[in-house]
Amino acid sequence: MSSEISSADEHHLRRCVELAKQALENGDDPFGSVLVDADGVVLAEEMNREKSDRDPTAHPELALVRWAIAHLTPEQRATSTVYTSGEHCPMCAAAHGWAGLGRIVAAASAEQLAGWRTSWGLPAGPVAPLPIRGVVPHAVVSAPVAPFDAEMREVHRRAATQAQR
Ligand SMILES: [Zn+2]
Numbered sequence: 001m002s003s004e005i006s007s008a009d010e011h012h013l014r015r016c017v018e019l020a021k022q023a024l025e026n027g028d029d030p031f032g033s034v035l036v037d038a039d040g041v042v043l044a045e046e047m048n049r050e051k052s053d054r055d056p057t058a059h060p061e062l063a064l065v066r067w068a069i070a071h072l073t074p075e076q077r078a079t080s081t082v083y084t085s086g087e088h089c090p091m092c093a094a095a096h097g098w099a100g101l102g103r104i105v106a107a108a109s110a111e112q113l114a115g116w117r118t119s120w121g122l123p124a125g126p127v128a129p130l131p132i133r134g135v136v137p138h139a140v141v142s143a144p145v146a147p148f149d150a151e152m153r154e155v156h157r158r159a160a161t162q163a164q165r
Contacts, residue, residue: 107148
């Protein structure tokens with residue numbers, strides 16, 4: 001799987017991890033995402049704002065879909081890439097599919113995220129942790145991507161520890 005990951009991909013994933021850490025510092029869940037165009041230009045960045053916006057749907061991937069619909073043509077959307085610290089939830093995956101956005105590169109997979117929660121004794125979320133391709137069958141997805149998945153595991157472990165205090 002790592003063969004399909006370029007150094008540019010790694011650069012953008014590193015930024016997603018930074019955004020996720022920033023979200024955690026803001027008191028939100030640690031997720032961050034970046035939208036990049038066909039030429040490799042960063043178009044928009046988002047982070048989780050569930051707690052700060054008091055909106056449990058304030059996921060960065062959904063915010064980037066909204067941005068893309070407002071600012072990009074369907075052709076530009078299709079050739080863009082969405083980088084994210086954790087694989088899209090089904091809500092964000094469906095929005096991605098409806099908007100016709102392009103490739104997805106995620107540091108951690110949905111399976112990993114769900115497994116970590118379980119192993120730390122956290123309850124499952126209200127939405128099934130389906131892989132993106134369970135929602136958008138033709139999506140092009142690279143996930144997980146080492147070593148960023150291990151780094152995100154540590155960030156999520158820290159978030160879980162803080163939440164239990
Ligand atoms: Zn989501």
